[in-house]
Amino acid sequence: VKTLVAAHIAVGKLEDAKLAVKDVLAQFKTSGNKAGQAAMLLASGELSCADKDAEKALSLVPEIKALIPGAGGKSNELEAAMLNLQVSANLLKGAPSDAMNAAREMRALAQKNSDKEAEANAWHAIASVY
Numbered sequence: 001v002k003t004l005v006a007a008h009i010a011v012g013k014l015e016d017a018k019l020a021v022k023d024v025l026a027q028f029k030t031s032g033n034k035a036g037q038a039a040m041l042l043a044s045g046e047l048s049c050a051d052k053d054a055e056k057a058l059s060l061v062p063e064i065k066a067l068i069p070g071a072g073g074k075s076n077e078l079e080a081a082m083l084n085l086q087v088s089a090n091l092l093k094g095a096p097s098d099a100m101n102a103a104r105e106m107r108a109l110a111q112k113n114s115d116k117e118a119e120a121n122a123w124h125a126i127a128s129v130y
Contacts, residue, residue: 004020008020009050014050021040021047025040025041035070038078039074041067042060042064042078045058046085048089049092058086077118080106086098091128099129103122103128104122106118107122109122110122
């Protein structure tokens, strides 16, 4: 679904992507799949950013954060993606200080987990704030 969302964003078909995400989110809620729910909420946040609605993207963060503990092995990846969403949404909103705080949290999480790829992504997020 993530690839589908990216493709829809690229061709400007946000409404189609929103419908797909909504449908898959409903399936994950029915099955109780916390990681899937968090991933779909993250996709929804990305779509909100693509739609220039930073507030809507940021409003999803508490719900995503609540799902992460039940996401099992995907929790670190989802937490990093949530922080990256916060960076993007805060930059869109014109709040570089909040964006930098989220980017630094990304870096700290990556270092704590000894995840070099995630750390590189965090450095990229930090650079994007400048």
